[in-house]
Amino acid sequence: MSRKNVKWLYAEIPKLVSEGILSGDMADKLHQYYGEGDEGKGLKTALTIFGVLGTILIAAGIILILAKNWSELSRELRTVIAFLPLVAGQLLALYTYLKKKDSVGWREASSSFLMIAVGAAISLIGQTYNLPGDFDGFMLLWMLLGLPLVYLLDATLPALFYMIGITVWAGSVQSNNGDALFFWALLGLLTPYIYKKIKQNQYSNPSVFLCWSLSAVMCAAIGITLEKVLPGLWIIVYCGYFSCLYLLGELRFKYSPTIWQQPFKVVGTLGMLGVSFILTYEWPWNHIGWRNYRHTAGYNEIAGYFDYVVLAGVVLTAFYLLYAHWRKRDAYSVLWGSAVVLSLVGYTAAQYADSMAAMLLFNAYLLLLGIVTVIKGVRIKNLGVTNAGMLIITLLALLRFFDSDLGFVERGIAFILVGAGFLVSNILILKKRGEGHEK
Amino acid sequence: MKNKKIFLVLFIALMLAQLIVPAYMIVHRELVLHNGKQYKFRVQPVDPYHPLRGRYVSVHLGDLQMTVPKDEKYYGNQAIYALITIDDMGYARFTGISRTVPENGEYIKTKVAYVYDENGGQKHVQIEAPFDRYYMEEKMAPQAEREYNKHVRDRNDNVYVTVKVLSGSAVLERLYIEGMTIEDYIKSNKG
Structure with a gap:
């Protein structure tokens, strides 16, 4: 809701309470939910953001200056210098903890500064002693020494740093022929904080930032940690993951006031569409399944078992969420979230019958999604939704006509039909809206 | 409270x-x-397409490939001890590896990079270098690396690093060309 609307609402509340329409309790809850209605809040948020940004820039600047290898300085002096930002960050954090605990700006800024300083100190020492490049070990140590700040100072930015850091760590370990399964335990260390923030207020900035970052980081980490011994498993895992995100977003964040506050739904929708479009080609469905199991030395069979755990996890969660939507008779969400079911069907079909069948299935699915979305848009008189549906159909048409052997005339006719669909659906909505106004 | x-x-x-x-x-x-005890290790040319360069000279050791008996079990990332021997010229090199702390002789603790079998019934273990870089001032590092590669490629025997070793831990001290530290060498060549 915009600030203007909140102001209006706050002006209305006393009247509503006095006339007995709202209880005082409810009015308090509304106030709590929408926060301070005055402009002061916007200013405060802006000051916090700039304060934090400024601190991070200063920290980065100090570290860059120190990172210059001052060859004229003695080793002892350089070691002392490595500790300077670290100790400064610690004093800043301690001061915040003792005196400024109620200020979001202080908490975020001091904890971010300290987090950066920890990494800087370790890497500066590595530089002074010409230590070999053990990037994985460095990242892990840095993240684990920074993580407690998230809890002790109740700070979100270090949590975001941490999430990105452990993902980078996982990518580096896996690319060095290591095994990054430990990533999930590391992410697990952060979940109590994320859970707490969402419980406090799922629409607040910290929760929203955490949820965006969590959905993106997990998307990357699934790809990194899958051992890929069973070819094509990613199809089910990613369809399952994005289905879960979408369905969870619809179930728990449905009434979020803005798109920005619906991270799960947005990432889920875009991810699911992206994967589904890839699956409308035949190549992802070729050479998959048990018959192509990878036995070669480069693949770790034991780590491969974890793939099945992830698979079972996302598929079961997605099915549970589908059931929850089914019980609410929310057919539209069930359709959008059923990519996981189709991926299972497609995977079986491609393995035992024909990869063509799996490919056709996803073409049909996207076409159906497009049409249903257009119909929904027309029904709720929303141009954005209608055109999103048309966009899905158009993209599908474009992709298919570029890789099929259809002649120019057939392609031409098909494009005219899709174009006409656009126009007709938009005119329908405008007309419907017009009728609504006349009433 | x-x-x-x-x-x-x-x-x-x-x-x-x-x-x-x-x-x-x-x-x-x-x-x-x-x-620690000081050792001199000879170095090899580096791959000139290293992506993250600029602030240090990449230092490559030779002799990182070890031949071991076939029945000894080695695997990637395993902690091992590389045994140091000094040749007639006074340079140190790795001549063997052990899975347990060696009882006598000097050694450096490092890791197995990878293991590969050869058809002839031999087994090779590639070990990770316990030191691989020498940090320098950012303007000097690229120039130092050019000099390093030039001298190593010309088979100049006078390019080496000094390393201090104590109970299996190694710290790279300095990089030398023609008996001078690389910093001095670059300075004297400029002047």
């Missing part, structure tokens, strides 16, 4: 951990530098 005290204790514990970890890194290396 009690909660606040516990949190404060945890906070101080975290701060100590954040200080102890880098401090330990320093003390450990300082002990090696002060009490």
Whole structure:
């Protein structure tokens, strides 16, 4: 809701309470939910953001200056210098903890500064002693020494740093022929904080930032940690993951006031569409399944078992969420979230019958999604939704006509039909809206 | 109030951990530098397409491939001990590996990079170099690396690094060309 609307609402509340329409309790809850209605809040948020940004820039600047290898300085002096930002960050954090605990700006800024300083100190020492490049070990140590700040100072930015850091760590370990399964335990260390923030207020900035970052980081980490011994498993895992995100977003964040506050739904929708479009080609469905199991030395069979755990996890969660939507008779969400079911069907079909069948299935699915979305848009008189549906159909048409052997005339006719669909659906909505106004 | 005290204790514990970890890194290396035995290792040319360069010279050791008996079990990332031998010219090199701490002789603790079998019934273990870089001032590093590669490629025997070793830990001290530290060498060549 915009600030203007909140102001209006706050002006209305006393009247509503006095006339007995709202209880005082409810009015308090509304106030709590929408926060301070005055402009002061916007200013405060802006000051916090700039304060934090400024601190991070200063920290980065100090570290860059120190990172210059001052060859004229003695080793002892350089070691002392490595500790300077670290100790400064610690004093800043301690001061915040003792005196400024109620200020979001202080908490975020001091904890971010300290987090950066920890990494800087370790890497500066590595530089002074010409230590070999053990990037994985460095990242892990840095993240684990920074993580407690998230809890002790109740700070979100270090949590975001941490999430990105452990993902980078996982990518580096896996690319060095290591095994990054430990990533999930590391992410697990952060979940109590994320859970707490969402419980406090799922629409607040910290929760929203955490949820965006969590959905993106997990998307990357699934790809990194899958051992890929069973070819094509990613199809089910990613369809399952994005289905879960979408369905969870619809179930728990449905009434979020803005798109920005619906991270799960947005990432889920875009991810699911992206994967589904890839699956409308035949190549992802070729050479998959048990018959192509990878036995070669480069693949770790034991780590491969974890793939099945992830698979079972996302598929079961997605099915549970589908059931929850089914019980609410929310057919539209069930359709959008059923990519996981189709991926299972497609995977079986491609393995035992024909990869063509799996490919056709996803073409049909996207076409159906497009049409249903257009119909929904027309029904709720929303141009954005209608055109999103048309966009899905158009993209599908474009992709298919570029890789099929259809002649120019057939392609031409098909494009005219899709174009006409656009126009007709938009005119329908405008007309419907017009009728609504006349009433 | 009690909660606040516990949190404060945890906070101080975290701060100590954040200080102890880098401090330990320093003390450990300082002990090696002060009490360790010095070795000279010859170096090899580096791959000129290294992506993250600029602030250090990549140093490559030769002799990182070891031949081991077929029945000895080695695997990637395994901790091992590389045995040091000194040749007639006074340079150190690795001549063998052990899975346990060697009882006599000097050694450096490192890791197995990868293992591969050859058809002839031999087994080779590639070990990770316990030192692979020499940090320098950012303007000097690229120039130093050019000099390094030039001298190594010309088979100049006078390019080596000095390394201090103590109880399996190694710290690279300096990089030398023509008997001068690389810093001095570049300075004298400029002038």
